[in-house]
Amino acid sequence: MQHLIEVKLAELNQLFNSMDPSPFRERDLDPRAEEFIVAWAQEHPQQAELKLLIHLTRPYSGGGDATLAVQMAVRHYFADLAGLKWREFRRLMREGRTAMLIGVCFIALCQLGAGLLAPASEPWHSMVREGLTVGGWVALWRPLEIYLYLWWPILRLRRTYLRLAAMEVEVIQPEA
Numbered sequence: 001m002q003h004l005i006e007v008k009l010a011e012l013n014q015l016f017n018s019m020d021p022s023p024f025r026e027r028d029l030d031p032r033a034e035e036f037i038v039a040w041a042q043e044h045p046q047q048a049e050l051k052l053l054i055h056l057t058r059p060y061s062g063g064g065d066a067t068l069a070v071q072m073a074v075r076h077y078f079a080d081l082a083g084l085k086w087r088e089f090r091r092l093m094r095e096g097r098t099a100m101l102i103g104v105c106f107i108a109l110c111q112l113g114a115g116l117l118a119p120a121s122e123p124w125h126s127m128v129r130e131g132l133t134v135g136g137w138v139a140l141w142r143p144l145e146i147y148l149y150l151w152w153p154i155l156r157l158r159r160t161y162l163r164l165a166a167m168e169v170e171v172i173q174p175e176a
Contacts, residue, residue, distance in 0.1 A: 001048070001049070002048075002049045002050065002051040002168070003044040003045070003048045003049065003050055003051070004050075004051050004052075004053050005037055005040040005041060005044075005050060005051070005052050005053070005167075006053045006054075006055065007033065007036065007037070007052065007053070007054050007055070008054075008055045008057070009054060009055070009056055009057070010056070010057045010058055011056065011057075011058050011060075011061075012054070012056060012060055012062070012066060012070065012171070014030065014033070015029060015030060015033050015054065015070065016028065016029060016030055016033075016073070017029065017030050017031070018030070027073060027077075028077060029073075029074070029077050034077075037052065037164065038157075038160060038161075038164070041160050041163060041164055042160055046159065046163075049167070050163055050164065050167040050168075051167055051168045051169070051170065052074060052164075052167055052168070052169045052170070053170050053172065054070065054169070054170070054171045054172065055172050056171060056172065056173045056174065057174065058173075058174065059173050059174060059175075060171065060173055066171040066173065067169060067170055067171045070169050070171055071168070071169035074164070074165075074167075074169050075165050075166070075167075075169075076165075077165075078161045078162075078164040078165035079161075079162075079165040081161045082158050082161035082162045082165055085154055085155075085157055085158035085161060086158055088154055089151060089154045089155060089158065092146060092150060092151055092154065093146075093151065095146065096143050096146035096147055096151075099142040099143040099146065100140075100143035100147075102139070103139040103140040103141075103142070103143050104140070106135075106136060106139040107136035107137060107139055107140060108136075109136075110132040110133065110135055110136030110139075111132070111133070111136060113132050114128075114129040114132040114133055117129050
C-alpha cells in the first residue's frame with residue numbers, strides 16, 4: 001500500500017528553489033516544500049512505500065511530461081541528500097574514533113597519575129586522585145555521546161531520504 005504525500009501548488013515552479021539556476025531536473029527543492037515532504041514522510045510508517053501527489057491549479061507550461069520531469073528532479077534531490085547524510089555519518093564516526101583514542105589515552109594517563117600518588121597521607125592527595133579519576137572519565141564523554149546518541153538520527157533521516165528518492169511522483173493538472 002502506498003502512503004500519499006499531497007501538495008497543492010499553483011504552478012510547478014513553486015516546488016523548486018527559485019534561486020537555483022540549475023536545469024529543471026537538477027534543481028533543489030524549495031526549503032519549505034522539502035520540509036513539508038520530509039515531515040509527512042516521517043509521519044508514515046518507516047517501511048511504507050510513499051507516493052508524492054502534486055495537484056496543480058494551473059496547467060504545466062513547460063515542454064514534456066510534467067510527472068516524469070518532477071519525478072526525476074525529486075529523486076535526484078533526495079538521493080543527493082541521502083549521500084550527504086552518509087558522508088556526515090562517516091565524518092561523525094571518524095570524529096568518534098579520534099575522540100575515543102584521545103579519551104582512552106587521557107584516562108590511562110589520569111589513572112597512572114592517580115596511582116602514583118602516595119596513599120592518602122595528605123588530604124590533598126585524595127582530592128587530586130579523585131579529580132584525576134573523574135577528569136579521565138569526563139574525557140570519554142564526547143565519544144560516548146557520538147556512539148550512543150548522535151549517529152542514529154543521521155541514519156534515520158538518511159533512510160527517509162532514500163525512501164523519498166525512490167517514491168513515485170504524480171502531477172495532476174487541470175484540464176487546459
